[in-house]
Every structure is written in structure tokens, then in C-alpha cells.
Amino acid sequence: MEDLLKELIANGYLETFDGDELQLPLLLRAILLIRKGALAAGAKLLGSLHTWGKSEIDxxxxxxxxxxxxxVVAEDYHGSFGNSMSQGAAGIVCGAILGDLVCCVQRFYDESAEFITRVVGLRYEERLDRVExxxxxxxxxxxxxxxxxxxPKAIKVLDRNGKDLGYLRRNIAHSLVSRIKRGxxxxxxxxxxxGPEFDVNDRLNIEVKVWENSHGFGSCVYDLATRTLSHFVLP
Incomplete structure (x- = not known):
């Protein structure tokens, strides 16, 4: 938060802010979380803001x-946060800021070369201990x-030692499996x-990269019966 505040002060953003000062700490925390890559936690805070004026939007x-x-908007639109923020003012604000980029939301997971998402299912099988x-x-x-x-289109997430961490959300996994089948x-x-103050399924946030036209090199298939991998992911 300290670095973010220094940036805001250096650029004069706080001096010109004339919005709801009671909401400002929540907005700053949401921005910080999103910039770190904790999109779900940040989006939930954005959705909790009741007032959006010009200062907040700017x-x-x-x-x-x-x-x-x-x-953030794509994750929310595709239901990756559970309760959507898109029905409220925050979704409208984000859409207004993005402008024509909103057209990319519907096919985001079908086309994006990289994106950030959360890993779910951390409550089970000692996964949370590994995540920490x-x-x-x-x-x-x-x-x-x-x-x-x-x-059959599930995508499991494991650590570098092959220990189970959880899964990608169902809708994201289905889009990615379609791309895996195309190579x-x-x-x-x-x-x-x-930390533990956040919802357990918001805690682990990962970046996913999609390497097109690899013809399967580096992709990984897990055999549940034998608990073996058919081949390995890219480094």
C-alpha cells in the first residue's frame, strides 16, 4: 500500500480526489489487490462500493x-467470482473505462495468450497447507x-513437486481444453x-499462459486410474 500511496501522491491523484473519502480506503485496497494479481478479492471490494463519481472512475x-x-471484467462476466459484480455500478464503470475492449470479454478465454485467475477447491485434501x-x-x-x-474437461493445478493444489474454474477449464485439443x-x-483473512478460494491466484500451435508439446494429461502424467508442461 505504501508504494501505491507514493505513486498517487507523486502524480497528484489524491490532491484532486473529491469523491467519497469514506470509500477511498476500500477503493485503494481494491486497486492494490488487482495490481498484485488478486483479481477476485479486488473485484469483490469494487463491487462493495456504493458510490462511483468522476474521481473514483478517474x-x-x-x-x-x-x-x-x-x-477482471472477463473473470466476472464468465462467473469466475461466484457472485457477479457486473450487475452493479462497478461492472458498468469497468465497462465504461474499457470502451471497445469490452468486445473481447465474451471470447476472452478462447483467445487470450495469458491471464490471471484463482484456484478453487483449496478446502480439501490438505491443499491449503501446500498453498501457504x-x-x-x-x-x-x-x-x-x-x-x-x-x-472430463477438468484442469487440476499442482505445485512443482506434483502435489495437488486445486482446480481451475469449470468454465475456464472447458475453454482451455478446447484449445489444448487444437494443439x-x-x-x-x-x-x-x-492471507487467511480472505475467502479460502480467493487466496491462490495464478497466471496462466497458453502456447498455441505447440501440437501438444508441454501440455499435460493426468490419468486418474494410474495417477501418472502422460507428458509435462512447458517450463
């Missing part, structure tokens, strides 16, 4: 890169499970791990 526009804000030991930048493996009896490969790394 502050968000000035401090969050359009590509990152597009990622992860560091930003640490690689993770993304494994398609075609033999998963609950969802794409996936790689991932940790963006940020949030």
Missing part, C-alpha cells in the same frame, strides 16, 4: 492497466484430466497468495 482508470482491468508455502513467481503445473468422472499447451506461475 482513479481506477489511472492506476489499473487496461489489460488487467479487462481480465508457495511464493510469487513459483511455477505450477496445469493438468487436464480427461478421465475425471465428475468433469495448445499451458504453463502457469503463482501471482500472489493472500
Amino acid at each position: 482513479l481506477l482508470r489511472s492506476t489499473v492497466e487496461p489489460a488487467r482491468l479487462l481480465n 508455502g508457495l511464493l510469487p513467481g513459483e511455477p505450477v503445473n496445469l493438468l487436464w484430466e480427461p478421465q475425471n468422472p465428475h468433469d 495448445a499447451a499451458l504453463s502457469g506461475r503463482v501471482m500472489v497468495v493472500l
